[in-house]
Amino acid sequence: MEQTYVMIKPDAVQRGLIGEIISRIERKGLKIAAMRMNVMDKNSAKAHYKEHSERPFFTSLIEYVISGPSVSMVVEGNNSIVIMRAINGATNPVNALPGTIRGDLAVETGRNIVHASDSPEAAKREISIHFKDDEITGYKKIDEAWLY
Ligand code: RTP
Ligand code: MG
Secondary structure, three states, X not given: OOEEEEEXXXXXXXXXXXXXXXXXXHXXXXXXXXXXXXXXXXXXXXXXXXXXXXXXXXXHHHHHHOOOOEEEEEEEOOOHHHHXXXXXXXXXXXXXXEOEHHHHHOOEOOEOOEEEOOOHHHHHHHHHHHOOHHHOOOOOOOOOOOOO
């Protein structure tokens, strides 16, 4: 079953949106296979956003994601990578459609409240940064014939 890494960023935690965001993921029919709330350590944050290390916003991006507690999740289901990107909406909330998390709940790129891996390679890499294998549960849901 395809897995992706999802983060509820510190601004969403501060705004009391953890439940709202998790609820949207669950209602879609995806399964949360692992979950933790912590302040991400700086090295993990830098490794996570390595692809942006040369960009002008890199320093402020790292400070943002380690500025307070965030929620890290492994989300599972067929096509979960593409589906989670669609649920989150466009990077800049100005362009994010209503109905998406960013379209409904965020107003600026630098405070866009959620993250999801953008490819199978990124998902594998990001999950390995944030979770040990034995922290990811392999449980089955009783309705797995219809959902994940
Ligand atoms: P994410 O990785 O957080 O899920 O976001 P994304 O794929 O939609 O966007 P990405 O291009 O990977 O950018 C990563 C995060 O960096 C911040 N950002 N700031 N100031 C800027 O121009 C700028 N561009 C990107 C955002 O927090 C974005 O989510
Ligand atoms: Mg990204």
